[in-house]
Amino acid sequence: MNPFFALTKTQFNQTFGLSVLKQKYFKRISQVWKPVGFLLLMGLALMPFEIGLIGFFNQFYTLLETTNQEPVLLTMAVLGGQLMVLLFGLFYLLSTFYFSGDLKLLLPLPLRPRDIIGAKMAVVLASEYLTLLPFIAPIFIVYGIRCEAAWWYWPFALAVFLLLPVIPLAISLILIIPLMRFTALVKNRDLFRILGSLAGVAIFVIFQLTVNRSGPGADGQQLQQWLSSEKVLSGIGGTVFLPVNWAVAALSLPAPLGAMAKLLAFAAVSLVPLVPVLPMAGKWFFRGVTGGYEVRSSGRRSRVITDAAFKSHSPVPAFLLRELKVFFRTPVFVLNGLIGYIIIPVILFISLQSNTMEETLPDNFQIRLIIALVAAGVIILNNSLSSIASTAISREGKMFWISKHLPLSAREQVTAKLMHSMIFPIIGAILIALIPYFFFKLTAAYFFLIVVLGVLGSLPAAEIGLIIDLIRPNLDWTDPQRAIKGFNGLLGFLAGVLIFGALALAGVVLIHYGVQLTLVCLFFSVAFLVLGLFLYWILARLAEKRYPLL
Amino acid sequence: MIEFEKVSKSYNNGQVRAVDDLTLTINPGEIFGFLGPNGAGKTTAIKMLVGLLIHDSGSIKVNGIDTRTDPLAVKKITGYVPDQPEVYEKLTGLEYLNFIADVFRVPPVVRSRNIPRLLETFELTGVAGDLIQSYSHGMRQKILLTAALMHDPEVLILDEPMVGLDPRSAHLLKEIMREHCNRGKTLFFSTHVLEVAEKLCDRIGIINRGKLIACGTMQELRRMADIGNQSLETIFLELTEK
Numbered sequence: 001m002n003p004f005f006a007l008t009k010t011q012f013n014q015t016f017g018l019s020v021l022k023q024k025y026f027k028r029i030s031q032v033w034k035p036v037g038f039l040l041l042m043g044l045a046l047m048p049f050e051i052g053l054i055g056f057f058n059q060f061y062t063l064l065e066t067t068n069q070e071p072v073l074l075t076m077a078v079l080g081g082q083l084m085v086l087l088f089g090l091f092y093l094l095s096t097f098y099f100s101g102d103l104k105l106l107l108p109l110p111l112r113p114r115d116i117i118g119a120k121m122a123v124v125l126a127s128e129y130l131t132l133l134p135f136i137a138p139i140f141i142v143y144g145i146r147c148e149a150a151w152w153y154w155p156f157a158l159a160v161f162l163l164l165p166v167i168p169l170a171i172s173l174i175l176i177i178p179l180m181r182f183t184a185l186v187k188n189r190d191l192f193r194i195l196g197s198l199a200g201v202a203i204f205v206i207f208q209l210t211v212n213r214s215g216p217g218a219d220g221q222q223l224q225q226w227l228s229s230e231k232v233l234s235g236i237g238g239t240v241f242l243p244v245n246w247a248v249a250a251l252s253l254p255a256p257l258g259a260m261a262k263l264l265a266f267a268a269v270s271l272v273p274l275v276p277v278l279p280m281a282g283k284w285f286f287r288g289v290t291g292g293y294e295v296r297s298s299g300r301r302s303r304v305i306t307d308a309a310f311k312s313h314s315p316v317p318a319f320l321l322r323e324l325k326v327f328f329r330t331p332v333f334v335l336n337g338l339i340g341y342i343i344i345p346v347i348l349f350i351s352l353q354s355n356t357m358e359e360t361l362p363d364n365f366q367i368r369l370i371i372a373l374v375a376a377g378v379i380i381l382n383n384s385l386s387s388i389a390s391t392a393i394s395r396e397g398k399m400f401w402i403s404k405h406l407p408l409s410a411r412e413q414v415t416a417k418l419m420h421s422m423i424f425p426i427i428g429a430i431l432i433a434l435i436p437y438f439f440f441k442l443t444a445a446y447f448f449l450i451v452v453l454g455v456l457g458s459l460p461a462a463e464i465g466l467i468i469d470l471i472r473p474n475l476d477w478t479d480p481q482r483a484i485k486g487f488n489g490l491l492g493f494l495a496g497v498l499i500f501g502a503l504a505l506a507g508v509v510l511i512h513y514g515v516q517l518t519l520v521c522l523f524f525s526v527a528f529l530v531l532g533l534f535l536y537w538i539l540a541r542l543a544e545k546r547y548p549l550l
Numbered sequence: 551m552i553e554f555e556k557v558s559k560s561y562n563n564g565q566v567r568a569v570d571d572l573t574l575t576i577n578p579g580e581i582f583g584f585l586g587p588n589g590a591g592k593t594t595a596i597k598m599l600v601g602l603l604i605h606d607s608g609s610i611k612v613n614g615i616d617t618r619t620d621p622l623a624v625k626k627i628t629g630y631v632p633d634q635p636e637v638y639e640k641l642t643g644l645e646y647l648n649f650i651a652d653v654f655r656v657p658p659v660v661r662s663r664n665i666p667r668l669l670e671t672f673e674l675t676g677v678a679g680d681l682i683q684s685y686s687h688g689m690r691q692k693i694l695l696t697a698a699l700m701h702d703p704e705v706l707i708l709d710e711p712m713v714g715l716d717p718r719s720a721h722l723l724k725e726i727m728r729e730h731c732n733r734g735k736t737l738f739f740s741t742h743v744l745e746v747a748e749k750l751c752d753r754i755g756i757i758n759r760g761k762l763i764a765c766g767t768m769q770e771l772r773r774m775a776d777i778g779n780q781s782l783e784t785i786f787l788e789l790t791e792k
Contacts, residue, residue: 304592310651310658310661310662310665311648311658312648312651312652312656312657312658312661313652314652315652315653315655318648318649318653319649319653321649322638322641322649325641325645326638326640326641327642329640329641329681330640397632398636399636399637399638401632401636402601402636402637402638404601404602404604405600405601405625405630406625406650406653406654407622407623407625407626407653407654407655408622408653409622442593483694548601548604548621
C-alpha cells in the first residue's frame with residue numbers, strides 16, 4: 001500500500017479506535033449490541049436538538065420568503081460552517097501538530113512530511129465533518145424541501161458540504177506551521193502555543209465583528225429592512241469571504257449549468273490552495289516538530305533544596321493542587337477546557353454591543369428578573385459544554401495508577417476533581433454576569449442572583465460530566481488531545497440539555513400559571529441545590545465502586 | 551508480610567487465566583524475587599497486591615490487612631514502583647515528591663530529612679526543580695523510587711526496578727533493598743535479571759502461565775529442578791520449559 005494511504009488508514013484507526021471497537025465488540029457477536037445501542041442512544045439524544053433546529057430554520061425560511069431572500073439560509077450555513085471550522089479547526093490542528101504523541105513514532109519512519117501532514121489533515125477533516133453535520137444538514141434539508149429543489153440540488157449540497165471545511169483548514173494550516181517552527185525558538189513553548197491559539201480567537205472575534213457590523217440590529221423592523229435590501233447576501237458573506245457566494249449560488253441558481261460552474265469555482269478555490277500549501281508546510285514541518293521535542297532543563301546541577309520547598313498540604317487540597325498544575329501546564333487541556341469561557345462572554349459582548357436594548361428596556365423588575373434567569377441559563381449551558389469535568393478521569397491517562405495507589409479514597413479524589421471543575425464555572429459565571437450587569441444597567445442584587453443561580457446550576461452540570469467520565473473513561477491515550485476529545489463531553493452536554501431543559505420547562509409552566517418570578521428564581525435555586533446534592537451522593541458512591549475497576 | 555491465598559484473576563470472561571490459584575507468603579525481613587517469562591502473570595499479581603487490579607477469588611493480605619476490605623490501610627504501608635515509569639510530566643520532581651508526601655501524610659520534618667537524602671542518593675538533587683518531562687527514563691524510575699521510599703513503607707513492591715537504571719544507580723538500589731529488609735521490612739520485586747535475583751533474594755518464586763511452579767531458596771530451587779549446583783538461569787530455563 002502507498003505509504004500515504006497506509007498512514008492515513010492507521011491514523012483513522014488510531015483516532016476513531018477502530019481496532020479497539022473491532023476487538024472489543026465485533027469479535028464476539030454477543031457484544032455487538034453495545035456500540036449499536038450507544039449509537040441509537042446518541043441518535044435519540046440528538047433528536048430533540050435536531051428537531052428544534054429544523055423547526056427554527058423552517059421558520060427562518062418563511063421569514064426570508066417574504067423578501068425573496070431564501071438563499072440567506074444557505075449563506076448562514078456555509079459562512080457559519082466555515083467560521084466554525086476556522087475556529088475549532090485551528091485548535092484541532094494545533095493539537096494535532098504540536099501535541100500528537102504519535103509524531104515521535106512517525107518521525108523515524110521513511111515518510112515524507114507531506115504524507116504525515118496530509119494523513120493528519122484527513123483525520124481532522126473527517127472530524128470536522130462529524131462536527132458540522134448536525135448543524136449544516138438541517139439547513140440544507142430545510143432549504144431543499146422548502147424550495148422544492150431539483151434533483152441535482154442534493155448531490156451539489158453534498159459536494160458543498162464536503163468542500164466546506166477545506167478552505168478554513170488550509171488557512172489554519174498556514175497559521176499553524178510557521179507558529180510551530182518558531183515555537184522551537186522560544187523559551188516557554190507551552191505559553192507561546194497558548195498565546196498563538198488565543199491569536200486564533202482574536203481572528204474569530206474580528207471576523208465576528210465584521211459580520212456583525214454588516215448585519216441588522218435585534219429590532220424586528222430593522223431585520224425586515226435588512227433582509228429586503230439588495231446587498232444582504234454580499235453583506236454577510238461576500239465581502240468577507242467571496243467563495244461563500246459561489247457555494248450559495250451553486251445551490252440556489254435555477255439553471256444546472258450555471259450552478260455547476262459556481263460549484264466548480266468553489267471546488268477550485270477550495271482545493272487549489274492545497275497544492276502549494278502542503279509542500280510548503282512540509283518544508284517547515286520536521287524542524288518544527290523536532291524543535292518542539294527539545295525539552296529544556298534548568299542546567300543547574302548543584303542546587304541545594306531548602307526546607308521551604310517542603311511546604312505541606314492536607315491530602316485533598318494537595319490533590320486539587322496537582323489537578324490544577326497538570327491542567328494548566330498541558331496546553332491542549334487548557335485550550336479545550338477554557339475555550340468556552342473565553343468565547344461565550346466575547347460573543348455575548350459583541351452581540352449586545354451592536355444592540356441598543358438597554359435604552360428601550362422598561363424599568364420593570366420582572367423583565368430584569370427574566371434577563372437574570374436567561375443569563376444564568378447561558379452560564380449553565382456554557383458549563384454543560386465544558387469538557388473539564390467530563391474528562392477529569394480521562395485526563396490522568398496512564399498516570400491513573402498513581403491516583404489508584406494513593407491512600408486517598410475515591411470519594412475524596414472525585415471531590416477534589418469536582419472542586420477543580422467548579423473553579424472555572426465560578427469565574428465564567430462572574431464574567432458572563434458582568435455583561436448584562438453593564439449592558440442593562442442592572443443592580444448588584446441582579447448580578448449576584450445571576451452568579452448564584454449560574455453557579456448552583458453549574459454544580460449538577462459538572463457532576464453529570466464527572467459521572468459520565470467515571471462510567472466510560474479513556475485512559476489509554478498516548479496523545480493528550482485524545483483524552484479531551486471524546487464523546488464524554490457531548491454525552492454530558494446532552495444529559496445536561498435533558499435535565500436542565502426539563503427544569504426550564506417547569507419554570508416556564510410556573511410563569512405561565514402566574515407564579516411570581518421571585519418564587520420561580522427560588523424554585524430554580526432549590527432545584528439546583530437538591531439536584532447538586534443528589535448527584536454528589538451518586539458520584540461519591542459510583543466513584544468508590546468504579547475506581548477499583550478502572 | 552504479604553500473603554496470597556488461592557488468588558486467581560482471569561481476563562476475557564474467564565478465557566485467559568492470568569493468575570491461577572496463587573498461594574504465597576512473604577515474611578517480614580525477607581527479599582522475595584518474583585520471576586517468570588513474559589506474560590506469565592507477574593505484573594498482574596503485583597497489580598492485585600497494590601490494589602490496581604481486583605482479584606476474582608482468594609485473598610491478599612499485607613501485614614494482616616485484607617487488600618479488598620481495607621485498601622486504603624494497605625496503601626498507607628506500601629511503597630510501589632511500576633514497570634513503566636509513567637509519572638506526571640508537567641510537575642517538577644520536587645512537586646511530585648511533595649504531592650506524594652502530602653497524600654501519604656508524611657510530616658514536614660520527615661520529608662525534609664528523607665527527600666534530600668534520597669535525591670542525593672539517586673543523584674537527582676540538581677534536577678529536582680525541573681519538569682519531569684525533561685527527565686530520562688532512568689531519572690523517572692529514580693524519582694518513582696524516591697517517592698516510594700520517602701514514607702519508609704513497611705512493604706516495598708517493585709516491578710522490574712532495575713530496568714533503565716545505570717549500573718551505579720542499580721548498585722545503590724540493591725543496597726537500599728537490602729538495608730530495607732535488614733530493618734525487618736518486606737520487599738517483593740519482579741525481575742528478568744536473574745543474576746540480581748540470585749545474589750539478592752532470600753527466596754525466589756517462579757510463575758509460569760499464571761501458576762506458581764516453584765518457590766524457595768536457591769538451594770530448594772536446585773533440588774526442585776534436580777540439576778545439581780547450577781545457576782538460577784539454568785534452573786529457570788529447566789522449570790519454565792517443562
